[in-house]
Amino acid sequence: MIPLWIILGYLALLLLLGIFASRFFRGTSSDYMVASHSIGPFLLLMSIFGTTMTAFALVGSTGEAFKEGIGVYGMLASSSGIIHSLCFFVLGVKLWDFGRRYGYRTQIQYFRDRLDSNGIGLLLFPILVGLVIPYLLIGVISSGVVVQTMTVGALPEWFPDTKGGLPSQWGSLLICIVVLVYVFLGGMRGTAWANAFQTMVFMVLGVVSFGVIAHKLGGQ
Amino acid sequence: MPRLLCILVLALLVLHQDNWFWTDGRLVFGFIPIGLFYHASLSVAAALVWWWATKYCWPVDSGDAASEEAAP
Numbered sequence A: 001m002i003p004l005w006i007i008l009g010y011l012a013l014l015l016l017l018g019i020f021a022s023r024f025f026r027g028t029s030s031d032y033m034v035a036s037h038s039i040g041p042f043l044l045l046m047s048i049f050g051t052t053m054t055a056f057a058l059v060g061s062t063g064e065a066f067k068e069g070i071g072v073y074g075m076l077a078s079s080s081g082i083i084h085s086l087c088f089f090v091l092g093v094k095l096w097d098f099g100r101r102y103g104y105r106t107q108i109q110y111f112r113d114r115l116d117s118n119g120i121g122l123l124l125f126p127i128l129v130g131l132v133i134p135y136l137l138i139g140v141i142s143s144g145v146v147v148q149t150m151t152v153g154a155l156p157e158w159f160p161d162t163k164g165g166l167p168s169q170w171g172s173l174l175i176c177i178v179v180l181v182y183v184f185l186g187g188m189r190g191t192a193w194a195n196a197f198q199t200m201v202f203m204v205l206g207v208v209s210f211g212v213i214a215h216k217l218g219g220q
Numbered sequence B: 001m002p003r004l005l006c007i008l009v010l011a012l013l014v015l016h017q018d019n020w021f022w023t024d025g026r027l028v029f030g031f032i033p034i035g036l037f038y039h040a041s042l043s044v045a046a047a048l049v050w051w052w053a054t055k056y057c058w059p060v061d062s063g064d065a066a067s068e069e070a071a072p
Helices: A002-022 A029-037 A041-052 A055-068 A071-102 A107-114 A118-150 A168-217 B002-016 B034-057 B062-070
Strands: none
Touching: A002 A118, A002 A168, A029 A071, A029 A168, A041 A071, A041 A168, A055 A071, A055 A118, A071 A107, A071 B002, A071 B034, A107 A118, A118 A168, B002 B034
């Protein structure tokens, strides 16, 4: 039962963060979509780290590491360190400046203006949405599976088919609701705060997990 | 400077494509698998390269410069 309470507590904290972030909302679309361009280097770093730590990274890399070896974790870290920084260095700063100067809030606005074509916006919209959907779905499906696995034995009378674990579809639904609430209420600011919070949790627990696992595996 | 930066970033990208430690069971300092240690070191190297890049190759007034370029 303890893992279930920890998961619920964690999700409740994310909800509170979203609600708290909504108190800083200035009532403009720019503030909602890009936090009025106010996200600084620290929050940006923490937020991107949290954004990258999706089910793809956590569940996928674990499976790949089981298959290929522990180096997978390092490879993911170093590729992020090289490629993310390269994108920011080459593209990020200029785009941020154009966004601030011309009031862009989406990628499509930039490309439509830059190429002086409404058609490119119509073309890009379904492509960008289409590319995001599978990425989001991987996260939703994996989070449900993780919740089910972590809560096995918590609710045996309610969910005997899953050995008492919260069924994956319920877990996915619960996490979708929490994410939707803090995104809708907090906009980009709430999302960045939630990601930064999750990054801090990941970092602390990552170090703890490394120590525990290394200790348990010692000598084998 | 930009040329040196390009060389360093390319070197990082090449060094990232490692195959040689994946089946090596040696432990560095007695507890870190060498494959993991290699990428941890590469991550530190990437951090140093980008720190240097932002320090010396990124104009201080890049924001203003970009704005001026964008101005009609």
